[in-house]
Amino acid sequence: MNNAQVTYIKPRKKNNRLWVIYIALALIYIWAFSGMPITGVKETAGQISKAIFSGIFSPDWDYVYLPDGEDLLRGLLDTIAISVLGTFISAFLCIPFAFWAASNMSKGKATTNTGKFLLSLIRTFPEIVMAIMFIKAVGPGSFAGVLALGLHSIGMLGKLFSEEIESVDPGPAEALTATGANRLQILWFAVLPQVMPGFISYTLYRFEINVRSAAILGMIGAGGIGTPLIFALTSRDWERVGIILIGIIMMVSVIDLLSGYIRKKIV
């Protein structure tokens, strides 16, 4: 083969534009760092943190099970029930929002943007304000916690779901379009099978976050392990904190293992 003269033109990138961005970023970071005083380690650091850690590492095992209730095991069980239901609610309710906000699913930027805006709004609405709203509606207790979690999680799940939808392979949807399928059919046959692993994986992740949000629920008397945790923390009862943490970590790890297993089965 005669190797003809190889000529190539390196395309001119929009370098000047990029520079503006880099400089702006640098300025923002300089501003941010300027507000961060360098403080040394405190004299009391050793003593207090030693007290904290030695407390946490000698957990209050008695608390695991108390015959008259309100112990670690029952707290964790309550927490799981709240998170399961909250997660179910949000995982279902967020799906329409997610499709609404996904740029490759809705026609026109305006639709997508309103969807994204709504999700941002839900996310910005603090969990505690939602909790107050639901306590007014159904009274304090686990149900209010479930609702607050369920509604609040829509914001995050909706966002993550919509991004998952945005990254699907358009090929199968194209094929369905070509067979004359309507939008719902395209979603069902071409999009859902592709996004399902992502959806499930995000839902499981959110479930895990919800388990940990127990602390927020605890504040409003929703039961679960959050209330005793906050009480233990504010009264600096580190042994109690220690055992509760162990409980939560074990629970989260089990959930993580299970979700890893489930994901492997479905991906």
Next chain:
Amino acid sequence: MIKQQEKIIPTPQSKQKLYLTVLLMIVLFFGSAIKTSSSLTELMIGIPNMLDLLVQMFPPNWSYFIKIIPAMLDTIRMALLGTTFGAIIAIPIAIFSASNIIKSTWLHYPVRAVLNLIRTIPDLLLAAIFVAIFGLGPLPGILALTIFSIGLVAKLTYEAIEAIDPGPLEAMTAVGANKVQWIFFGVIPQVLAHYISYVLYTFEVNIRAAAVLGLVGAGGIGLYYDRTLGFFEYDKTSSIIIFTLVVVLLVDYISTTLREKLL
């Protein structure tokens, strides 16, 4: 036409597993509903009470905006640093947690366990420890946000890594790339967009939920939520929400433009 193979319609796999899963889901759902004494009718009856609160939130107290600007700037600043540090530390953790990159379970299980631990530590405890070590102020706040960001970014990123197209990885294996090259040429281009999006999301979460900053005496916007709720001044609460929303949308806008430009 060519004579074809015999037409034997194969039998589908048993759906037992699917049915079992669905059944388990239903049991979980209703079990939890009973355990938490949830009732839809109760919610329906209570909705007017709920709206009562929303009504009190309007109109927002616009003049409160000016008051919270410094706190908001502080929050943004600390959130920015916390997110940045967290996002950087999250990279190796995410890579070591991904089972399609690190094949040996001996490595990614311990790393994931550490990650679980990081994600489980409650804000209050982090605050107590960091305040004890560094005293009050922005530094413990930033550190607490860093820890939180590591958990969020690393978890989401490693799951994104596990879902990438294995084709290019195969190609990189075939050219004899070492692990680092394999990651840079096969993995990173595929997850970069995801990673950036998760980092920006974490930044947003840090701005919204910077209550931990209040716990360590670093001020921030979380304090104002407590204050306005404590005084039942819902019009002010709503103006904080709106302000936060504006900031979040702004960050979102800037980040999408940036992403389009850089990727």
Next chain:
Amino acid sequence: MIEFANVSKTYPNGVKGLNNINLTIEKGEFVVIVGLSGAGKSTLLRSINRLIEISSGNIIINGKSITEAKGAQLRRLRRDIGMIFQSFNLVKRSSVLRNVLSGRVGYHSTWRTILGLFPKEDMNLAFDALHRVNILEKAYSRATELSGGQQQRVSIARALAQEAKIILADEPVASLDPLTTKQVMDDLKRINQELGITTIVNLHFIDLAREYATRIIGLRAGEVVFDGPVEKATDEVFSEIYGRPIKKEELLGVEA
């Protein structure tokens, strides 16, 4: 009948995929489109069922403009056009059968299809189609578990099951062995002849084109550079289509 009237397509990045195409394809024709890689073959095919929006012009199918069609009407038009994709476009995670059945959704109500309640005849159609491309035994496998050629065949089965009036095939045999190639092309030809289904195929093989086509259209850089019955598509014509004289031995298969 498919009519192209002054059809042009410019991609967002400025590449001109099609440049002022005017064509009329009659019912029952077996058209093969040839051209270099990047000539615009896929673009032309995909504009027929409006998988890509053309930039200007109009495409009329059996008297109805698909360019202007909307909603249910557009879906109806598309249902009658089957497509075999160059890159298969299978739902990787779904079973082969489900992929094939997805070709039938245009015929049923949304709810029925979503609940998976396809009528018995549809199931038979799907199994028939799979049988015809020789992968019936893989009906319940996931699409990921198939070899390249097997995936291509699933994609063909989907189009067959659709019972369309027009079939568009974008390099349907690119990954197939000669036997299956022959079988697929024969099948396309047979349904073309027996049922009078208009068939438009993108092909890279000149000899296959000559063997099966009733008409050959040559594309170059988005323009039609040849359009005529297969007898007129001489070697000189192919030279013209491919942009430079083709030596005898370069024509694949015309004796090594």
Next chain:
Amino acid sequence: MIEFANVSKTYPNGVKGLNNINLTIEKGEFVVIVGLSGAGKSTLLRSINRLIEISSGNIIINGKSITEAKGAQLRRLRRDIGMIFQSFNLVKRSSVLRNVLSGRVGYHSTWRTILGLFPKEDMNLAFDALHRVNILEKAYSRATELSGGQQQRVSIARALAQEAKIILADEPVASLDPLTTKQVMDDLKRINQELGITTIVNLHFIDLAREYATRIIGLRAGEVVFDGPVEKATDEVFSEIYGRPIKKEELLGVEA
């Protein structure tokens, strides 16, 4: 020299991809592997550079067992084997050039490559390779913006830039037009002859196989059913490979 000793591969779902393969391929050979879709061609090819782990047996490349190789040694062995994939395996979001350059990473230190500091010669090699497959002008496009054939060519360019001692090509011309096909096959042949690079190609075209191969291996259901010089690969042999007599007119291109 590539030696297969009693190589078998069973996929986790029980499908037998390869069944007790014994082969020796000498340096400088141009081997074409033919067989029905699903016969195990890809499996065979991919076991050579150990992209799939074989279930039993041993594969020895130039005296070193790749089956037993580890770490740097395995990488070194792989660096010397270029591969062209059936499904391209490009990083869709990266530029064409970066995809091609990724073929060079085995030659340089980690830091150099991740910082993108490829030496001038590597850049030239990459541009040369792109030029050779006629898509130099797309060097800075993203892989997603290319047509199917163009993507295939990028994948070929990557393997060319790798300057390997063995090239494995899994249906390298499936999506290419005859001109580019010819060019690519010629290129493969040329580097095979000039540089003595052992080349193993999966092909579906009997005539292409006959034209380019020095040796043809026929696979059926994971077993070698023919192995011999191209002269011996008569039509009867192909019938055998494809599992039933092939009529004259079914051999693609042997006169339509």
Next chain:
Amino acid sequence: GSTKASGGDYVPESLTVQFVPSQNADTLEAKAKPLEGLLKEKLGIPVTVSVSTNYNTIVEAMASKKVDVGFLPPTAYVQAHEKGAAKVILQAQRFGVDDETGQPNDKLVDFYKSMFIVKKDSNINKIEDLKGKKIAFQDVTSSAGYVWPAAALMDKKIDPLTDVEGITVKGHDQAVIALLNGDVDAAVIFQDARNIVKGDYPSVFEDTKVIHFTEAIPNDTISIRSDMSEEWVKKIQQAFIDIGKDEEGHAIIKDIYSHEGYVTSEDKVFDIVRDYAKRVKTE
């Protein structure tokens, strides 16, 4: 205060009680069941007790009639009363705290105090010295952590917002630690929050000194929804008082809430809270 909150005709068929822990409790348990049992026994109707750490939610829940009885801190009670959501029926009693040692004494009181502490070796010895100094406060909604101390400052003509550098911390324990760390020059805490930190920092009493005690702050209330019938108000009042006197009951409320007993109370007692709220600038 308004009087519309008195007298109603609501007769409960079951009772929802919510408890918000008082700031100045040194041991706390997040337990509801024991009190639930005691009340059920005394009242003869089903009772549910829950604990919350946020008094906004309990006030709102009382306002929308989702909670019948709430243990409210004084400031929260005043706000609930203003919303017409609650009226006070009882106040909790605790043992007083010895000003010298910071340890509980055996006087039953229905008020507590807040105090200013500084490091032992500090040259700040009285309120006036605090001008221009860094002080750890709680959030401005806190009686002991902000309102009462701020009033004390204002008595000495020191503006709590401008004349001192206030740092808001969360938790009285954090205020003590901030002081020990030297992050602040003084801290305001309830009497005597140093006990919480003692476990982690045993020498806290030796290393700090008190420079000022504030006026008395009324103890937590037990408040009841405003439309509760007179008869039931009496019944509930009596039930709580009985629990405090009953041996078993006393042990439980002491153990869990560090309450010693309950005495009847009236809205007037909380006028001082309203006065302070009016006087003290929060923004």
